[in-house]
Amino acid sequence: xxxxxxxxxxxxxxxxxxxxxxxxxxxxxxxxxxxxxxxxxxxxxxxxxxxxxxxxxxxxxxxxxxxxxxxxxxxxxxxxxxxxxxxxxxxxxxxxxxxxxxxxxxxxxxxxxxxxxxxxxxxxxxxxxxxxxxxxxxxxxxxxxxxxxxxxxxxxxxxxxxxxxxxxxxxxxxxxxxxxxxxxxxxxxxxxxxxxxxxxxxxxxxxxxxxxxxxxxxxxxxxxxxxxxxxxxxxxxxxxxxxxxxxxxxxxxxxxxxxxxxxxxxxxxxxxxxxxxxxxxxxxxxxxxxxxxxxxxxxxxxxxxxxxxxxxxxxxxxxxxxxxxxxxxxxxxxxxxxxxxxxxxxxxxxxxxxxxxxxxxxxxxxxxxxxxxxxxxxxxxxxxxxxxxxxxxxxxxxxxxxxxxxxxxxxxxxxxxxxxxxxxxxxxxxxxxxxxxxxxxxxxxxx
Numbered sequence: 001x002x003x004x005x006x007x008x009x010x011x012x013x014x015x016x017x018x019x020x021x022x023x024x025x026x027x028x029x030x031x032x033x034x035x036x037x038x039x040x041x042x043x044x045x046x047x048x049x050x051x052x053x054x055x056x057x058x059x060x061x062x063x064x065x066x067x068x069x070x071x072x073x074x075x076x077x078x079x080x081x082x083x084x085x086x087x088x089x090x091x092x093x094x095x096x097x098x099x100x101x102x103x104x105x106x107x108x109x110x111x112x113x114x115x116x117x118x119x120x121x122x123x124x125x126x127x128x129x130x131x132x133x134x135x136x137x138x139x140x141x142x143x144x145x146x147x148x149x150x151x152x153x154x155x156x157x158x159x160x161x162x163x164x165x166x167x168x169x170x171x172x173x174x175x176x177x178x179x180x181x182x183x184x185x186x187x188x189x190x191x192x193x194x195x196x197x198x199x200x201x202x203x204x205x206x207x208x209x210x211x212x213x214x215x216x217x218x219x220x221x222x223x224x225x226x227x228x229x230x231x232x233x234x235x236x237x238x239x240x241x242x243x244x245x246x247x248x249x250x251x252x253x254x255x256x257x258x259x260x261x262x263x264x265x266x267x268x269x270x271x272x273x274x275x276x277x278x279x280x281x282x283x284x285x286x287x288x289x290x291x292x293x294x295x296x297x298x299x300x301x302x303x304x305x306x307x308x309x310x311x312x313x314x315x316x317x318x319x320x321x322x323x324x325x326x327x328x329x330x331x332x333x334x335x336x337x338x339x340x341x342x343x344x345x346x347x348x349x350x351x352x353x354x355x356x357x358x359x360x361x362x363x364x365x366x367x368x369x370x371x372x373x374x375x376x377x378x379x380x381x382x383x384x385x386x387x388x389x390x391x392x393x394x395x396x397x398x399x400x401x402x403x404x405x406x407x408x409x410x411x412x413x414x415x416x417x418x419x420x421x422x423x424x425x426x427x428x429x430x431x432x433x434x435x436x437x438x439x440x441x442x443x444x445x446x447x
Contacts, residue, residue: 001110001111001114001123001127003110003180003181003184003185004063004106004107004110004111004127004131005107005126005127005128005130005131006130006131006177007067007071007103007106007107007131007177007181008103008104008107008127008128008130008131008132008134009130009131009132009133009134009137010071010134010170010173010174010177011070011071011074011100011101011103011104011131011134011174012100012101012131012132012133012134012135012137012138013134013137013138013141013170013173013174014074014075014078014097014100014170014171014173014174015043015074015097015098015100015101015134015138016043016134016135016138016139016238016239017078017081017097017138017142017166017167017170018081018094018142018163018167019040019138019139019142019238019239019242020138020139020142020143020144020147020242020253020256020257020260021142021143021147021163021166021253022036022039022040022239022242022243023242023243023246023253023256024147024159024160024162024163024253025084025090025163027159028159028160028163029084029085029086029087029090031087031090033370034370035087035090035091036243037239037366037367037369037370038087038091038370039087039090039091039094040094040239040240040366041363041366041367041370042091042092042094042095042098043094043095043097043098043239044098044101044235044239044359044362044363044366045095045098045359045363046094046095046096046097046098046099046101047098047099047100047101047102047356047359048356048359048360048363049356050070050099050101050102051101051102051104051105051352051353051355051356051359052211052352052353052356053352054066054070054102054105054106054348054352055105055109055210055211055214055348055349055350055351055352055353055355056208056210056211056214056346056348056349056352057348058105058106058109058348058351058352059210059346059347059348059349060210062187063105063106063107063109063110063187064106064181064182064185064186064187065182066105066106067103067106067107067181067185068178068179068181068182069178070099070100070102070103070106071100071103071174071175071177071178071181072174072175072178073096073099073100074096074097074098074099074100074174075100075170075171075172075174075175075178076171077093077096077097078097078100078167078170078171078174079167079168079171079172080093081093081097081164081167082163082164082165082167082168083164100174101235101359102352102355103131104128104131104355104358105348105351105352105355107127107128107131108124108127108128108336108339108351108355109347109348109351110127111123111124111126111127112124112339112340112347112351119279120279120337120340121275121276121278121279121282121290121333121334121336121337121338122272122275122276122278122279122337123275124275124333124336124337124339124340125271125272125273125274125275125276125278125332125333125334125336125337126271126272126275128271128332128333128336129267129268129269129270129271129272129329129332129333130267130268130272131267132234132264132267132271132329132332133264133265133267133268134264135234135238135261135263135264135267136261136262136263136264136265136267137261137264138170139238139241139242139257139258139260139261139264140257140258140261141169141170142166142167142170142257143242143253143254143256143257143258143260143261144254144257144258144261146162146166146169147162147163147166147253147254147257148162148254150162150165150166210346210348210349211349213343213345213346213349214343214346214349214350214352214353215349215353217342217343217350218394219342219395219396219397220342220350220353220354221353222391222392222394222395223335223338223339223342223354223357223395224353224354224356224357224360225357225388225391226294226298226331226335226357226388226389226391226392227332227335227354227355227357227358227361228357228358228360228361228362228364228388229298229301229302229331229361229384229385229388230297230298230301230328230329230331230332230335230358230385231328231332231335231355231357231358231359231361231362232357232358232359232360232361232362232363232364232365233301233305233328233361233362233365233381233385234263234325234328234329234332234358235358235359235361235362236361236362236365236366236369236381237260237263237325237328238260238263238264239362239366240366240369240374241256241259241260241263241321242256242257242259242260243256244260244374245259245260245314245317247374248317248374249314249317251314259318259321262318262321262322262325263321263324263325264325266322266325266326266328266329267329270325270326270327270328270329270330270333271329271330271332271333272333273326273329273330273333274293274297274329274330274331274332274333274334274337275333275334275336275337276333277293277330277334278290278293278294278333278334278337278338279337281293282337286400286401287338287341287397287400287401287402288401288402288403290334290337290338291338291392291395291402291403292392292403293334294331294334294335294338294389294392295389295390295392295403296389297327297330297331297334298331298385298386298388298389299386299389300327301324301327301328301330301331301385302382302383302384302385302386302387302388302389303382303386304320304323304324304327304382305324305378305379305381305382305385306378306379306382306383307320307324308320308321308324308378309374309375309376309378309379309382310375332358335354336351336354338395338397339351339354341397341400342397343398365377365381368380368381
């Protein structure tokens with residue numbers, strides 16, 4: 001549990017390490033607004049394909065090794081940030097750093113295995129939220145602490161040397177975490193997948209079949225769009241917030257970064273709260289309760305995005321930002337309270353595809369900021385988020401009630417080949433220590 005959220009937290013720290021310093025990078029390299037947003041789009045594009053791929057790989061190989069390798073792959077280019085000299089170089093570098101965002105797949109896979117369905121929403125949301133707090137930490141650490149410290153104490157006021165050096169710190173943290181994940185964690189409460197396969201305690205999984213099962217499930221793509229409209233908004237705000245407060249309200253680099261961090265700090269409780277309420281809604285009203293809460297979160301989020309776009313004073317903007325952020329994170333937690341139900345046998349693939357939706361949304365929303373004024377972009381995003389709340393009406397999961405009605409859509413939501421696999425997969429989980437309805441002692445020890 002703790003390695004899951006910490007690894008994702010460190011990935012966020014590296015992923016957005018340069019974001020609060022983009023105004024400094026822009027001045028040094030003489031970049032246009034379009035070039036800055038092109039680099040931000042590259043940063044979120046790098047993880048889309050990896051999220052698609054890593055889901056099936058988790059189903060086959062477990063989360064430990066992929067987590068360690070991805071952290072390593074992201075840490076190296078993070079440490080090289082200070083060498084960038086052109087707009088294309090910045091975009092390419094941020095593309096490879098952005099691969100670290102795919103650690104979300106392993107993060108969610110770990111907790112989906114360790115906790116029962118009754119509480120998996122809270123568990124998934126908590127590790128995801130605490131990981132996302134890395135977006136707030138990097139705003140404060142890089143923009144309000146390291147940058148002014150290096151500028152004034154180490155380089156005698158030289159702003160360029162300060163931003164070029166600052167990213168070495170998250171790089172070092174990433175390298176250490178990568179080693180610790182591989183050295184000290186297990187794939188599941190019973191051990192590592194490689195050993196369990198040798199002992200024939202789990203059956204081998206086909207990567208291709210796992211991905212196909214997730215990709216052909218209609219519910220996967222409905223949740224893909226909804227996750228794009230919550231996590232995609234968060235990623236976009238991580239890139240945009242500091243620049244927004246500097247451009248719209250005339251704040252300094254340090255002040256803008258501190259204000260922007262408020263958005264990420266809400267993850268300390270808001271995403272977990274979203275998952276917790278989803279679990280409670282499930283207790284009282286089953287899947288219908290989860291879907292209703294999902295729609296409520298997205299509807300309120302979309303309305304608050306539009307309100308945020310209309311704010312004219314700094315104090316009002318900060319207040320709306322806080323509530324706007326709470327419902328963004330709550331919608332993320334709610335989404336991953338639903339994911340483990342879609343098809344338990346291939347949770348990794350489904351989690352990866354839906355996770356990629358968040359980054360796809362971030363690319364689309366970043367293009368809005370690149371081509372439109374800030375306020376027009378926000379209003380457009382708000383309208384799209386409100387529209388996405390309606391999609392819960394069309395989510396029908398095998399054996400679960402729909403939001404309004406209960407059509408018999410088993411054959412449409414599942415491949416026939418995969419139906420028998422579901423029971424086999426759940427039986428494997430029981431054998432490996434994942435008890436339905438209670439937390440297994442070994443799972444608690446592993447967490």
